Amino acid sequence: MLLEVENLHVRYGNVEALHGVSLMVRQGEIVAILGANGAGKTTTLSAISGLLRSSAGEIRFEGRSIHKTPAHQLVAMGIAQAPEGRRIFGTLTVQENLSLGAFTQTDRVRIAKNLQWIHELFPVLAERREQLAGTLSGGEQQMLAIGRALMAQPRILLLDEPSLGLAPLLVKTIFQTLWEISSAGVTIVLVEQNAHAALKLAHRGYVMEVGKIVLEDRAEALLANSQVRDAYLGG
Amino acid sequence: MEEFLQQLTNGLAVGGIYALIALGYTMVYGVLKLINFAHGDLFTYGAYLGLTLLTSLALTDRLGFFMGVLVLVLMVMGLVAVLGVILERAAYRPLRESPRLSAVVSALGASIFLQNTLMLIYGARFQVYPDNILPVTALDLFGLQVPVMRVLIVLASVVMMVTLYLFIQKTKIGTAIRAAAIDQGAARLMGIDVNRVILLVFLLGPALGGAAGLMVGLYYGQINFTMGWVYGMKAFTAAILGGIGNIPGAMIGGLLLGVVEAMGAAYLSIAWKDAIAFCVLILILIVRPTGLLGERVADKI
Ligand SMILES: Nc1ncnc2c1ncn2[C@@H]1O[C@H](COP(=O)(O)OP(=O)(O)OP(=O)(O)O)[C@@H](O)[C@H]1O
Ligand SMILES: [Mg+2]
Numbered sequence: 380m381l382l383e384v385e386n387l388h389v390r391y392g393n394v395e396a397l398h399g400v401s402l403m404v405r406q407g408e409i410v411a412i413l414g415a416n417g418a419g420k421t422t423t424l425s426a427i428s429g430l431l432r433s434s435a436g437e438i439r440f441e442g443r444s445i446h447k448t449p450a451h452q453l454v455a456m457g458i459a460q461a462p463e464g465r466r467i468f469g470t471l472t473v474q475e476n477l478s479l480g481a482f483t484q485t486d487r488v489r490i491a492k493n494l495q496w497i498h499e500l501f502p503v504l505a506e507r508r509e510q511l512a513g514t515l516s517g518g519e520q521q522m523l524a525i526g527r528a529l530m531a532q533p534r535i536l537l538l539d540e541p542s543l544g545l546a547p548l549l550v551k552t553i554f555q556t557l558w559e560i561s562s563a564g565v566t567i568v569l570v571e572q573n574a575h576a577a578l579k580l581a582h583r584g585y586v587m588e589v590g591k592i593v594l595e596d597r598a599e600a601l602l603a604n605s606q607v608r609d610a611y612l613g614g
Numbered sequence: 615m616e617e618f619l620q621q622l623t624n625g626l627a628v629g630g631i632y633a634l635i636a637l638g639y640t641m642v643y644g645v646l647k648l649i650n651f652a653h654g655d656l657f658t659y660g661a662y663l664g665l666t667l668l669t670s671l672a673l674t675d676r677l678g679f680f681m682g683v684l685v686l687v688l689m690v691m692g693l694v695a696v697l698g699v700i701l702e703r704a705a706y707r708p709l710r711e712s713p714r715l716s717a718v719v720s721a722l723g724a725s726i727f728l729q730n731t732l733m734l735i736y737g738a739r740f741q742v743y744p745d746n747i748l749p750v751t752a753l754d755l756f757g758l759q760v761p762v763m764r765v766l767i768v769l770a771s772v773v774m775m776v777t778l779y780l781f782i783q784k785t786k787i788g789t790a791i792r793a794a795a796i797d798q799g800a801a802r803l804m805g806i807d808v809n810r811v812i813l814l815v816f817l818l819g820p821a822l823g824g825a826a827g828l829m830v831g832l833y834y835g836q837i838n839f840t841m842g843w844v845y846g847m848k849a850f851t852a853a854i855l856g857g858i859g860n861i862p863g864a865m866i867g868g869l870l871l872g873v874v875e876a877m878g879a880a881y882l883s884i885a886w887k888d889a890i891a892f893c894v895l896i897l898i899l900i901v902r903p904t905g906l907l908g909e910r911v912a913d914k915i
Binding site for chain 1: 792
């Protein structure tokens, strides 16, 4: 098991946002996490990547307990996140953003090869190399956020709503690219509002409601599930 | 014309000093969104440590003037950098998660503490740099007689600024500092240890501020334990002028303020010298609160 989250509790001040979340991700899988606004999807991802600290429960990565490890060390261990809202460095160039993604990497040859691969996945990032990231379009910024996370050569890639605010055609392109990334051996955890697209891509999925996992199944089964259809797939 | 050029070179020397101090304010603000009010006092420590080391180690006797002063600058920078790190540990780190106002109060407290410590050690009177070991000769620059010390100060501050600029712009660590200044959380997701970035900023800023303090001692010969307040306010003005958080902005703001002040003192009234900086501050806050180089690009959300 690559990633295991067990009975995870996370609080913001006095308010508990996650009330015991458990999930697991196998090597090579694409796992979708679905849920309404405020269900706790972002909180779950941020706890895994170390941006938020858990108040109880455990997170294990390759069997090692990581819920007390600082975020910057987790990157070196192979966990990368493209966070909610993209959070690219707007006043730095596209190239500087990508280089920062490889901050923990030291092998120059591998970094260059990886950059080339990312430029193949998202050719626009090669064209816009010297442009300030803040001047990219929303879709291009999303590509940069994903490309930047990939620069860390992660074992597991955490994506928080990569389709948010993108035109349908672009969503299709991005999901196509996620499939390529997965085929290259990167495990993916995908948080999405676009449940249909996410479940089409994913192997398995979890459904969250108010800080808890309420459903877990194979993706096809969730797509066929009447509860899920009613709540997240527009009937 | 002669008078104008003299004022210009003088303004550049003083401006270089302002710029070096301003860099400390702007770097700390960039990463922590905090005005380090004790920064002016670290500058004063640079002047006092410089005086003590200069007289007690007799560096200029042993190594000659240039090597002696170079070693002195490096020692002062190193020592004040250590003070900066201690300041961060003692006054700011414990309050990292507290409301902004707590850190401001802590900064003011640290400033008072540092100032009074200095007064208790050295006394409240002006201290004087020895004038017999420093060159008083003038250099002939295309017919203009400029004091050697002035030329050295302009050169030294420019070298330090260019070095810092290249470090911030061209190196991996420098890019990490810029990233942490934009978004600490996102920087952590890149694998950047933000605590180490903060530590580095509290090494670099005070090192430059300490060097500036030493320069003031060497340039004017007289130092006082409260001088960090006036220089601090002016450098802070320079940082705002250039756009707080913006590193090239602090450099340009400092040099500009130095020149404007020198010109104002020469052509308007010497009595208004200190007021000019504050007029500039008020003007910039009204006309262009983001400073000259502030907010070049708005982030798209
Ligand atoms: N910084 C914060 N401070 C306080 N409460 C927060 C904070 N961030 C999130 N919350 C609360 O935690 C709960 C879970 O939020 P979270 O952002 O994880 O939801 P989400 O599933 O990602 O929602 P969305 O689909 O809107 O992004 C919500 O009730 C939210 O109000
Ligand atoms: Mg969210």
